[in-house]
Amino acid sequence: MSILFDLIRDLMTKKKMPSPVQPGACDDKRSDLGQRVFLNVGGGSKHIQVPSHYSGWEHVLLDIDPATDADVVCDARNLEKFEANQYDAIYCSHNLEHYYHHDVRRVLRGFLHVLKEDGFAEIRVPDIGNLLHFMVERNLGLHDIVYQSPAGPIAIHDILWGYGRQIEESGVDFYAHKTGFTSGSILDALTQAGFMEVVMLEPCALFELHLVGFMQTPTADQLDLFGDKTISRHKVDSAN
Ligand SMILES: C[S@@+](CC[C@H](N)C(=O)[O-])C[C@H]1O[C@@H](n2cnc3c(N)ncnc32)[C@H](O)[C@@H]1O
Numbered sequence: 001m002s003i004l005f006d007l008i009r010d011l012m013t014k015k016k017m018p019s020p021v022q023p024g025a026c027d028d029k030r031s032d033l034g035q036r037v038f039l040n041v042g043g044g045s046k047h048i049q050v051p052s053h054y055s056g057w058e059h060v061l062l063d064i065d066p067a068t069d070a071d072v073v074c075d076a077r078n079l080e081k082f083e084a085n086q087y088d089a090i091y092c093s094h095n096l097e098h099y100y101h102h103d104v105r106r107v108l109r110g111f112l113h114v115l116k117e118d119g120f121a122e123i124r125v126p127d128i129g130n131l132l133h134f135m136v137e138r139n140l141g142l143h144d145i146v147y148q149s150p151a152g153p154i155a156i157h158d159i160l161w162g163y164g165r166q167i168e169e170s171g172v173d174f175y176a177h178k179t180g181f182t183s184g185s186i187l188d189a190l191t192q193a194g195f196m197e198v199v200m201l202e203p204c205a206l207f208e209l210h211l212v213g214f215m216q217t218p219t220a221d222q223l224d225l226f227g228d229k230t231i232s233r234h235k236v237d238s239a240n
Contacts, residue, residue: 020151020163036088039114041076041107042095045069050091051122051204053225057088064174077103079110086114090121096186097125098162101179108193112215120214120222121195126159127209129182134207147206159207183209191236199223200231 036057040050043061046069050059063070077099090111099107111121134140135156142160145153151163158164162176181189183200186209190198195213203210212218212226223230 020149020154020158020166037086038089038091039072039087041079041090041092041111042098043068043070043091043093048093050093054089054091060087065170065172076107076110079107080113082110082114084113085116088116088119090115090119092121093124094126096123096189097177097179097181098174099178104179104189105193108189108195108213111213112194115215118216118219118222120212120218121190122210122212122226123186123190124204124208124210125181125186126177127183127203127207128160128180129184131156131159131207181209186211187234191234196236198234198236199226200234201226201229202231 037060038054038057040059040061043050043063044065046059046061060072061068061070062072062074062076064073064075066073076095092111096104096107108121115121131146134146135144140146140156142157143155145155146159147154152165154163160177160180167173167175187198187200190211190213193213196216197214197218199212199214199218201210201212210229214222217235
C-alpha cells in the first residue's frame with residue numbers, strides 16, 4: 001500500500017511535473033555558430049524542450065530547486081558572484097517573473113556578467129498587458145481557463161501569480177510569481193540593465209513576451225537564429 005502511495009506521490013512531485021508553460025513553436029532554426037554553451041536559467045528540467053537553435057550547443061541548466069536535474073543549483077540573483085564571461089547565450093524561459101521587481105535588475109546584471117562580450121540573453125515571460133486586455137475584453141474571471149499546458153489547464157490566476165498546483169504541491173515560494181511584465185516594462189528592464197540592443201520576437205506561446213538582449217550589436221549569424229520571428233529592434237543610444 002505504501003509503495004503505491006509513494007509511487008503516486010512521486011508522480012505528483014514537482015520534479016516529475018511537466019512544464020505549465022504552453023508548448024512553444026520556437027523550434028524552427030538550427031544553429032551553425034559552432035560549439036557554443038548556453039546557460040538555461042530557471043530551466044526546471046532538461047526534459048523541457050529548448051528552442052532548436054540551441055541544438056549542438058552545450059546546455060548548462062541552472063535552477064534554485066535542488067529537486068531538479070540542474071547542473072548548477074543556485075539562486076539566479078547571485079550570478080554576479082560567478083566567473084565572468086563564460087556563456088555565449090542565456091536562455092531564460094518563464095523565470096524572470098519569479099523575482100520581486102527590485103531583484104529583476106540584479107538578475108539581469110548577473111546575465112551580463114556571465115555572458116561573453118558578444119553574448120545574448122533570450123527571455124520569455126508572461127505578457128500581462130495582453131492577458132489583462134483579453135480578460136477585460138471577454139469579461140473573464142480570475143479562475144477562467146485560458147489554455148491547456150502539458151501540466152494541465154491554466155487559468156488567468158496561474159499566469160498572474162504562478163501555477164497554483166505547483167506552488168501548493170511543492171510547498172516552496174520560488175514557484176510563485178512575484179512580478180509581471182508588459183512589452184514596455186521588459187524592454188526597459190533589459191535596456192536599463194545594460195543590453196546594447198534588444199530584439200522583440202514573436203511569442204512562442206499565448207500570452208507571452210519573447211525577446212533577446214544583445215551585449216553588442218548582433219552579428220548577422222546571431223540575428224539569423226531569430227530572423228523570421230523578429231517584430232522590432234531597439235538600439236540603445238550609446239551617447240546616453
Ligand atoms: C515556471 S518554471 C519555468 C521552467 C522552464 N524554464 C520552462 O520554461 O518551462 C520556473 C523555474 O524557475 C525556477 N526559479 C524560481 N526562482 C528561482 C531563483 N531565484 N533562481 C533560480 N531559479 C529559480 C523554479 O525552480 C522553476 O524551475
